[in-house]
Amino acid sequence: MDGEAAVARIVVGVDGSPASYAALRWAVRYAGLVGGAVEAIAAWELPGLQNWSGPAVDMDFDADEARQRMRQELTGVLGPDSAGQVAAHLVHGNAADVLLRAAQGAEALVVGSRGRGGFARALLGSVSQHVSQYAPCPVVIVRSEPS
Template identity: 60%
Template sequence: MDTNDSAPRIVVGVDGSPSSGAALRWAVRQAGLIGGTVDAVGAWEPPVAYGWSAPVVDTTLDEEAARRAFTTELREVLGDACPVKVNGRLVLGHPAAVLLEAANDAELLVVGNRGRGGFVRAMLGSVSQQCALHATCPVVIVRPE
């Protein structure tokens, strides 16, 4: 496969969920069909402290745990013989904001959907919903297999 800068780029959100694994597999298959590359993007956020004053917290362990989970998912889903070039990137920030930024100049954004609905979704909004509403490229939402 040609891995030059002009190859179509597909961004996929990776968060360790079954729908994330399904989205990653879908993105790799699609990249193979169009001669593209995949940017697997994960986001992590430090724990939120509530109260009168937020303590100073060392987030090094949180980032390390997020990085281990991210690389483990990529290794387990992709295996040893991935047919396309996959770039992995873990970013500090809210998942929807991170994915929307990463997909700014992408051919396609692929996200999983955990299928949570009802009251929780109405209050918080889902990452897939935010991506579908605000992405500057087409969005594919993949449900768990």
């Protein structure tokens, strides 16, 4: 043994929805209890690249600008001190697939109950349902906080 304990990784999916903000806050609180580190993951994909036959897609996606907006969003949700302790990752790909890959070796995967595309009456969104079935670690599904 080298005497160093591995830090527990807490992976949380963020998509700008109230439920993902609640999941982010939950993940930070939990990481504080277990001495873990939070990794906030936001996934993006261009609709025209995968089974979508709508109008032409704006291919001018600016990853640097998106990372900056994500960092500002984390600061807005958590405050500057807590947000500074969260590793932010913007990853290209399907949200469920990206989160499942990120969860490899994690202590827990935390997601909101419904994301931005959820139907108002749905108990679980498609991403939260998918990761709850296939994650390689425990999954925590957090509902958005009441107004």
